[in-house]
Amino acid sequence: MRKIFLLICCLLSLIANAQTGRTIYSKSYGQRKDPVIIFIHGGPSGNSTLFEGTTAEKLASKGFYVIVYDRRGEGRSIDSTATFTYQEAINDLNELYKTYSLKKANIIAHSFGGLVGTLFAAQNPDRVNSLILAGGLFSQQETYDHILKTTKEYYTEKKDRLSLQQIAEVQNLSKNSAEYRKRCYELASKNGYFTMPFPTAEADELREHFELGKFASSNIRNNNAPIVFYRNEPRNNIDTQPILKNLKKQVKLFAIYGKQDHIFSDRQLSNMENIVGKQHFMIVENCSHFLFVDQQKIFINAVVGWLK
Incomplete structure (x- = not known):
């Protein structure tokens, strides 16, 4: 009887998810006993396929429990009802913590994910060991x-x-x-x-492996996501520097940026170094926006060195 009841509950859950068009994609790599890293991808309209297909397993092999996911309504997390607000993204991160029974985690926040990660950490400082901004956005208007x-x-x-x-x-x-x-x-x-100015053989190989593998075929882009984000999110052009300065008192902050990531000015990067501190800041040569592919070894070594 209990088995029948559980089966009915599962079916009802599937029906409900089908009706809302919602399914949140996530996957873990490594051992649960190891320090947790959550990767937050860019966007809106992005996904974690490039990081997952090139870097997640390698980072996990260094002694971390790495969790990747696609935000609601983006990538493989299909949801026709997604509002694409920051609060929705924060709520889903809290659900991810529940799914994996996490008390605390380290966060790697890439590009637009830098804004999501910063706002999440500000709301939940007790749930974040450290926040690593990897080419993470912070002062949007300065970038534009x-x-x-x-x-x-x-x-x-x-x-x-x-x-x-x-x-x-x-x-x-x-x-x-x-x-x-x-x-x-x-x-x-x-x-x-x-674009990486002088592609190395290692970076070319990583990109080729990604393009020929299963992750490239699931590199789904929701082009409507930015439109809905700007319609629903009033904080659509924010500067998180004041938040980061205050957050530094509660959470370890790190930042790594590509020297040739030309969406950031020298002034912006100098400001970020002042916020996180010289020992917690790194500029990588011959590297643009996708650090974990352009200079993967340097990126992984930096993360391992900071977190361990």
């Missing part, structure tokens, strides 16, 4: 200003009037809009701001 300023300088030198007109159009958009964000990052991408 830097992209527009540097691309404008480049196109002015090239006397590219069409591109300069496009920059002027972006500058006239609302700074709290999905279109503004999208077009800033399109300019950055077009000019190689996210």
Whole structure:
């Protein structure tokens, strides 16, 4: 009788999930007894496939219990009802803690995940051992200003009037809009701001292995996510530096950035170094936005050195 009851409960749960279109993807690597690391991916519209397919197992082999997941409505976490707010992301992280019976964890927060990780840690400092910003966003408007300023300088030198007109159009958009964000990052991408300047054989091999493997085929992008995020989240263009300064009193902070991650200005990186401290800060040469692929060994060694 008990087995029948449990079967009915499972079926009801599946039906409910099917009706809401919700399923949160997560996977763990390593031994449960080891220190926990949660990886928070970029976005909105991102996923953790690149980190999972290239780095999760290698980091776990260094003595960590690594958990990857895709935020609700992004990547493999299909959810037609997702609102893409920070609070929703924080709530789902708390559920992830319950799923894996975690009391505390170390967090690696990449790109937009830096904002999510910072806000989560600020709400739950007792649940976070350390926060590692890996190319993590923090002062968004400074990033957009830097992209527009540097691309404008480049196109002015090239006397590219069409591109300069496009920059002027972006500058006239609302700074709290999905279109503004999208077009800033399109300019950055077009000019190689996210590209490793001198690809090494190791980095090329990692990318090729990823593209030929199972994770590339599950690299799902929800292009509607940024639009819904900007519609629902009032804090859509924030500066988390004041939060990080206060958080430093409660949580260990670390930061690692690529020297050629050109979405960040020298001033921004200097400010971040001042926040986390010189011993907790690293700039990696010949490295752009995806540090864990561009310079994987350096990235893993930095994480291991800081956490162990």
